[in-house]
Amino acid sequence: xxxxxxxxxxxxxxxxxxxxxxxxxxxxxxxxxxxxxxxxxxxxxxxxxxxxxxxxxxxxxxxxxxxxxxxxxxxxxxxxxxxxxxxxxxxxxxxxxxxxxxxxxxxxxxxxxxxxxxxxxxxxxxxxxxxxxxxxxxxxxxxxxxxxxxxxxxxxxxxxxxxxxxxxxxxxxxxxxxxxxxxxxxxxxxxxxxxxxxxxxxxxxxxxxxxxxxxxxxxxxxxxxxxxxxxxxxxxxxxxxxxxxxxxxxxxxxxxxxxxxxxxxxxxxxxxxxxxxxxxxxxxxxxxxxxxxxxxxxxxxxxxxxxxxxxxxxxxxxxxxxxxxxxx
Amino acid sequence: xxxxxxxxxxxxxxxxxxxxxxxxxxxxxxxxxxxxxxxxxxxxxxxxxxxxxxxxxxxxxxxxxxxxxxxxxxxxxxxxxxxxxxxxxxxxxxxxxxxxxxxxxxxxxxxxxxxxxxxxxxxxxxxxxxxxxxxxxxxxxxxxxxxxxxxxxxxxxxxxxxxxxxxxxxxxxxxxxxxxxxxxxxxxxxxxxxxxxxxxxxxxxxxxxxxxxxxxxxxxxxxxxxxxxxxxxxxxxxxxxxxxxxxxxxxxxxxxxxxxxxxxxxxxxxxxxxxxxxxxxxxxxxxxxxxxxxxxxxxxxxxxxxxxxxxxxxxxxxxxxxxxxxxxxxxxxxxxxxxxxxxxxxxxxxxxx
Numbered sequence: 001x002x003x004x005x006x007x008x009x010x011x012x013x014x015x016x017x018x019x020x021x022x023x024x025x026x027x028x029x030x031x032x033x034x035x036x037x038x039x040x041x042x043x044x045x046x047x048x049x050x051x052x053x054x055x056x057x058x059x060x061x062x063x064x065x066x067x068x069x070x071x072x073x074x075x076x077x078x079x080x081x082x083x084x085x086x087x088x089x090x091x092x093x094x095x096x097x098x099x100x101x102x103x104x105x106x107x108x109x110x111x112x113x114x115x116x117x118x119x120x121x122x123x124x125x126x127x128x129x130x131x132x133x134x135x136x137x138x139x140x141x142x143x144x145x146x147x148x149x150x151x152x153x154x155x156x157x158x159x160x161x162x163x164x165x166x167x168x169x170x171x172x173x174x175x176x177x178x179x180x181x182x183x184x185x186x187x188x189x190x191x192x193x194x195x196x197x198x199x200x201x202x203x204x205x206x207x208x209x210x211x212x213x214x215x216x217x218x219x220x221x222x223x224x225x226x227x228x229x230x231x232x233x234x235x236x237x238x239x240x241x242x243x244x245x246x247x248x249x250x251x252x253x254x255x256x257x258x259x260x261x262x263x264x265x266x267x268x269x270x271x272x273x274x275x276x277x278x279x280x281x282x283x284x285x286x287x288x289x290x291x292x293x294x295x296x297x298x299x300x301x302x303x304x305x306x307x308x309x310x311x312x313x314x315x316x317x318x319x320x321x322x323x324x325x326x327x328x
Numbered sequence: 329x330x331x332x333x334x335x336x337x338x339x340x341x342x343x344x345x346x347x348x349x350x351x352x353x354x355x356x357x358x359x360x361x362x363x364x365x366x367x368x369x370x371x372x373x374x375x376x377x378x379x380x381x382x383x384x385x386x387x388x389x390x391x392x393x394x395x396x397x398x399x400x401x402x403x404x405x406x407x408x409x410x411x412x413x414x415x416x417x418x419x420x421x422x423x424x425x426x427x428x429x430x431x432x433x434x435x436x437x438x439x440x441x442x443x444x445x446x447x448x449x450x451x452x453x454x455x456x457x458x459x460x461x462x463x464x465x466x467x468x469x470x471x472x473x474x475x476x477x478x479x480x481x482x483x484x485x486x487x488x489x490x491x492x493x494x495x496x497x498x499x500x501x502x503x504x505x506x507x508x509x510x511x512x513x514x515x516x517x518x519x520x521x522x523x524x525x526x527x528x529x530x531x532x533x534x535x536x537x538x539x540x541x542x543x544x545x546x547x548x549x550x551x552x553x554x555x556x557x558x559x560x561x562x563x564x565x566x567x568x569x570x571x572x573x574x575x576x577x578x579x580x581x582x583x584x585x586x587x588x589x590x591x592x593x594x595x596x597x598x599x600x601x602x603x604x605x606x607x608x609x610x611x612x613x614x615x616x617x618x619x620x621x622x623x624x625x626x627x628x629x630x631x632x633x634x635x636x637x638x639x640x641x642x643x644x645x646x647x648x649x650x651x652x653x654x655x656x657x658x659x660x661x662x663x664x665x666x667x668x669x670x671x672x673x674x675x676x677x678x679x680x681x
Contacts, residue, residue, distance in 0.1 A: 022483070028483070065581075068585060070581060070584055070585060094587040094589070095587075097586070097587035098587065101586075102585045103580075104578055104582060105578075106578055109577055109578035109583070110579050110582045111579055111582070112577035112579040112582070112583070112597050112601070113579070113601065113675065113676070113677060114600055114674065114675055114676050114677075115597075116676075123583075123586055123588065124586040124587060127586065127587060127588050127589070127592070128587060157676045157677065159677050162508060170582075173582070173586070177587075213440060251597065262641070292563065
């Protein structure tokens, strides 16, 4: 694994994000909270890709957005090169945004429909006062070519493009400021399967070229396996298992990871024949009122008493292999 | 765009023609006539009156001659003859001393022998347009910012305050607000004149007052506010709803992620996208306001157009009915054309060619 000794770019410590639920017409009382992210810790090394997988609603996207301070965390810290992002705001934070960008899930909704492609991609340069008009145009045209689009698209509007092309525009936009870290929030799940591979390959090529670091959020397990160096499995706002990709796919330790991975079809008829699916019973519990102790215990096939009583520690079982389970 | 405009103007003519036909048919289909009084007039007098106003002719002939009078430019050897009501054209262009092009004769009014429909357009319409434009300004200046504040401070005291004001504005009609304002500011405090309108002809471009003075503005304040408040409430609610939808869009988050300043996120990215529904309603709103509002003008004693919309129908004053309805149709069609042009500016996906 290339990441073993690399320097740490991003350190997330015990990140918590609750969304308050408010009642009342004039005087509002907080009657509860959606526990979207509940104590998440991990490191991302420079130049690596960390995959973040989990079911819909498990807090993957919220984690990504909270790291970039698009949501302010309820508690916890995010250190980017030893700068605590959670403690800075205003102008300081805007300056830090040059270093970390995000690629959004929906290429149809995430581009402002009344701005041209040139304005969309060039706006970061303009607002951070990094280039004048002419330099901006040159840079945008360069970026367009970099992501495999025609530089002549400069004056076109987003609605003139297909989904894959629009996501390329999103990628170009994220690259405009030469960031180190890019949070890819399900960048391919809104695209046709035939286009997904193109965009993933583009992301990989760009990573090699610019030594980018990715936090790759997805629910497509085979895609995550393809692109990630390490993978974190998330369930109900908590990371259940974090390890290298080969290790996770060959030797998943957490019962949730095992169930999740057993759902992936294997492209080999002989092996696929023998694949046994662990089908989880019931639904994901409400994040408003998550289960006590281990979050997964209500659906865990091997849960015992202790799982309801105490929250399992996120322990390093083998070197680089973290699991949050009492029974491992 | 040029071809589109030409096409739209041609459509406009068709719409106006259709409106004129429907109005003419309905107007004559309604029982009763202009000279039915409580005390019945002798048959000979009615016959004479109908002859005088050509009402004795078959309907199709009346309609065609109306179209001819209004829409077809006439070539005449002399200009306006002063007090002759039948010879009153709205537009008189002098080419030489003995050659005039004259256009748009909307006919006499049946209720006054010395006034024509064109007199109403010349004397009463400008007042309604002034009042309507000021009310529209007030509606926009109050309504849109109120909606923006409410949306940005959603579910806070500011939001509730703004929306309460809006609900108040929608639900308190001019017929209540008007007298209340007159009583407070006009009669009790004596800050503003309780009734009247301070503009007199001549009007610039046939509409705008030339004798602007403090007294003019003083008469205008109360009726404009009373009239504009209701519309401002509608605009505020619309702006709020639309902006709330837009600021939840992904591209707003994209803008924040780029590091765009919050103020710029709202003005550059959110506002223009959220103004489409607001602009849509502005078209009909403007047409309604500038062609005169019966209740407001009655309450504040303003000699505008509003009353002619109502009284012409009860009086069966055929030329006035036709004139007012056509005027309203023209304003509405033009306002909607302006709205469509604004669309193209607000949203690049809308292109007309």
